[in-house]
Amino acid sequence: MDKPLGYWLMHLHNLLEEQFARTLADLGLSRRQWQALNFLSRGDATREELATALAHFSTDSGPDPLEGLTARGWAASTGGGAVALTEAGRATHLEASRRVExxxxxxxxxxxxxxxxxxxxxxxxxxxxxxxxLARS
Incomplete structure (x- = not known):
């Protein structure tokens, strides 16, 4: 254990990112899209609720994960500003969940x-x- 905490945290983070990318690559799912898919598997949500739920997962301003899900037909608007998984989205979530586990x-x-x-x-x-x-500073 000759390396500091920061090294191990970043090293593990990078390894997890690579493992995750490989795990879901053939499904065409990014990690953020998986997180959105997983959140929506619990029920309909507004874009704002989804953004709030995913905010702690990433600090980047990459592509909107919901756009990728809707483009593939995995999520759709239910009206009233809510979004839900489609049957195809639920099937993809089931397969992705198995792999993530x-x-x-x-x-x-x-x-x-x-x-x-x-x-x-x-x-x-x-x-x-x-x-x-940091709050004291």
Whole structure:
């Protein structure tokens, strides 16, 4: 463990991005599109609700993930400003979900549920410490 926390966080982030891209490449789904698809699988949402739900996943201003979903016929307007998955979107979500679960299992291989929970707790505390420090500045 001769490398600092920042190294491991960025290294893992980059590996996860690559793994995710490979996992869903043949479906033509980007990570942000997957996140939108997954959010909409829970029910209809407005564009604003979707944007709020996805805001913490990315800081880039890349293409609107909803546009990619609607262009493929995976999501459609329901009227009243809401968007919902189509039958094709639900089928794509089901297949993508299966693949994402396999990828997550690979990432967590060799860890107990308690180890994972403790890792999340520790990262949360570190983030809170930095947030508090930044708020003081």
């Amino acid at each position: 396999v990828s997550r299992a690979t990432v967590l291989g060799g860890l107990t549920l308690d180890q994972y929970a403790e890792t999340m707790r520790i990262l949360s505390v570190m983030a809170g410490n930095v947030e508090a420090d």
